[in-house]
């Protein structure tokens with residue numbers, strides 16, 4: 606699997622509310638072929654798109670998602686906080702996102718983002734749903750996570766789906782972990798990323814996807830270091846840099 610040069614983060618989080626169907630459409634409108642989004646479980650075990658384990662920041666609800674059934678979570682407004690144009694935009698179920706990705710012809714990096722203590726359950730439910738609903742005709746999604754246990758479950762249950770190892774700072778044993786989990790890529794936080802680390806990851810045979818890159822100058826520097834993929838809230842702002850890097 607070849608990662609794209611550029612992928613929208615949480616949809617396209619600078620221009621539409623994160624982890625919503627509107628965000629997936631916005632990413633498509635911004636000209637990317639890939640999106641990253643976060644998947645976790647409702648209180649009744651249904652995978653849906655949400656970053657935080659609490660609902661407050663994006664919906665105003667004071668509860669944790671692990672306490673709220675999917676039917677109730679789906680009725681919350683996850684768009685109004687971002688802007689009045691998005692009022693009423695719901696928290697989408699992963700199943701709904703999969704259908705929209707197919708309709709939009711978008712490829713996906715599904716980040717397993719479990720609530721505390723639920724890494725295995727979250728990965729299991731997401732893998733089951735994806736295996737059931739991901740159209741056979743489409744390239745498989747890239748499954749990433751910071752949680753080793755989630756990647757282990759992804760590997761066990763859907764070994765064919767490519768995996769990305771998400772890290773903040775690159776840990777000392779990154780190579781051993783990436784190898785054990787059969788990852789195709791390593792996804793480091795870009796601010797601390799050094800050229801020699803990018804080189805080492807690539808030399809070991811993995812692609813590098815850096816998050817969350819929004820400044821064009823930093824994007825150009827990362828591409829010059831050899832980073833394969835930029836994960837960005839604002840893909841349209843980085844497109845010119847990416848296109849220039851491809852033509853030189």
Ligand code: G3P
Pocket residue numbers: 614615641643656716718749771792816817836
């Ligand atoms: O997958 C890249 C990035 O989304 C990881 O961090 O916290 O934005 O999910 P976060």
Ligand code: MG
Pocket residue numbers: 615641642643716
């Ligand atoms: Mg994420």
